[in-house]
Amino acid sequence: MLRSPIKHCRNCGAAVVYRVPDDGDTRERAVCPACDTIHYENPLNVVGTVPHWGDRVLLCKRNIEPRWGKWTLPAGFMELGESTAEGAARETVEEAGAHIAMEDLFTVLSVPRVGQVHLFYRARLLSDHFAPGHETIEAQLFTESEIPWDEIAFRTVRETLLCYFADRRAGRFEVHSLVIT
Amino acid sequence: MLRSPIKHCRNCGAAVVYRVPDDGDTRERAVCPACDTIHYENPLNVVGTVPHWGDRVLLCKRNIEPRWGKWTLPAGFMELGESTAEGAARETVEEAGAHIAMEDLFTVLSVPRVGQVHLFYRARLLSDHFAPGHETIEAQLFTESEIPWDEIAFRTVRETLLCYFADRRAGRFEVHSLVIT
Numbered sequence: 001m002l003r004s005p006i007k008h009c010r011n012c013g014a015a016v017v018y019r020v021p022d023d024g025d026t027r028e029r030a031v032c033p034a035c036d037t038i039h040y041e042n043p044l045n046v047v048g049t050v051p052h053w054g055d056r057v058l059l060c061k062r063n064i065e066p067r068w069g070k071w072t073l074p075a076g077f078m079e080l081g082e083s084t085a086e087g088a089a090r091e092t093v094e095e096a097g098a099h100i101a102m103e104d105l106f107t108v109l110s111v112p113r114v115g116q117v118h119l120f121y122r123a124r125l126l127s128d129h130f131a132p133g134h135e136t137i138e139a140q141l142f143t144e145s146e147i148p149w150d151e152i153a154f155r156t157v158r159e160t161l162l163c164y165f166a167d168r169r170a171g172r173f174e175v176h177s178l179v180i181t
Numbered sequence: 182m183l184r185s186p187i188k189h190c191r192n193c194g195a196a197v198v199y200r201v202p203d204d205g206d207t208r209e210r211a212v213c214p215a216c217d218t219i220h221y222e223n224p225l226n227v228v229g230t231v232p233h234w235g236d237r238v239l240l241c242k243r244n245i246e247p248r249w250g251k252w253t254l255p256a257g258f259m260e261l262g263e264s265t266a267e268g269a270a271r272e273t274v275e276e277a278g279a280h281i282a283m284e285d286l287f288t289v290l291s292v293p294r295v296g297q298v299h300l301f302y303r304a305r306l307l308s309d310h311f312a313p314g315h316e317t318i319e320a321q322l323f324t325e326s327e328i329p330w331d332e333i334a335f336r337t338v339r340e341t342l343l344c345y346f347a348d349r350r351a352g353r354f355e356v357h358s359l360v361i362t
Contacts, residue, residue, distance in 0.1 A: 006191045007191060007192055007193070008189055008191055008192065008194035010187045010188060010191055010220075011185065011188055011189065013188070013189035013190075013194035013195070014194070015194070024315050027260065039191075040258070042225050042226065042259060042261065043226060043259050043260075044223050045223065045224060045226065077221070077223055078223060078224050079208065080222055080224060080293075081293050081296065082291075083291035083360045084358075085291070085358070085360070086291075104358065105289060105356065108286060108289065108300070110263075110264035110267075112261075112262050112263055112264050112267070117226060117265055119289070134205050135205075175286065175355075177265075177266070177356075179264045179266070
């Protein structure tokens with residue numbers, strides 16, 4: 001999931017050099033020796049939902065790499081011009097064709113190893129009919145005991161599901177902030 | 182705060198074209214006609230803290246643009262390889278030279294107009310001595326009534342301060358998720 005290194009300047013196309021800029025920065029950046037553009041690389045946000053229907057949650061079987069064939073909550077990279085909640089809702093429609101009412105922010109999970117932050121919202125399903133997009137093999141509802149725990153695509157999805165069912169049992173949903181090492 | 186458009190491929194330096202890729206994507210991306218690299222641009226995270234000392238919070242007077250001379254909570258762009266909390270703590274040390282004990286996630290604010298998400302943590306100050314970095318003119322503690330509300334640098338900082346003092350009065354801190362339009 002890590003991006004390939006920057007080789008050329010996005011502004012002028014010259015080959016960049018990696019060095020600490022002269023502006024008080026403390027990290028090496030890709031700097032253009034021709035036009036002085038400094039290229040910053042920063043973590044990406046992945047936004048998604050925990051769509052629920054009674055005591056069941058919706059999982060999607062991935063039709064894309066990485067983790068083809070594994071189960072995930074609907075989620076994807078946040079885009080420019082949208083809020084975290086808007087992105088989470090968009091991904092839920094794109095990947096599952098689900099009709100939802102967005103609820104509160106539920107988990108915020110940092111994954112420093114891959115430079116990502118995953119944010120999941122709870123979402124109430126308005127129908128149990130789904131229309132999976134091309135990134136999804138099938139969309140299916142699972143109770144806690146039916147969840148294919150050994151076939152979950154990502155640690156952040158697993159942790160979010162564990163938090164969801166624990167909070168559901170406790171009768172009270174909180175926001176969970178976690179780090180996946 | 183918006184980035185300039187991508188003109189050249191980061192991989193090979195050729196001039197890019199903006200078009201919808203052929204992989205099922207629905208958005209225009211900068212695509213390289215020479216090596217087929219697709220360049221994605223996504224929102225950036227800004228991470229910071231609400232450092233508190235008794236009934237006062239720490240603000241920093243900005244020594245950099247934008248908003249030079251305005252007051253802000255210590256915060257800055259999240260870097261690769263760190264968690265949101267680690268980034269928030271780092272910025273607090275860099276901008277204020279403050280000694281803190283990190284507490285819980287407090288606000289998550291989407292700012293779709295500039296493609297950013299701001300995340301603030303509460304942080305207990307361990308000392309009221311500060312050593313501002315080069316990005317800060319001065320660091321100062323303020324009670325709620327002393328806050329220079331008309332001189333706050335960013336809407337996300339203002340909203341976070343409003344949430345902080347409201348929760349403090351209520352005797353209970355929650356996580357607040359907001360959109361700044």
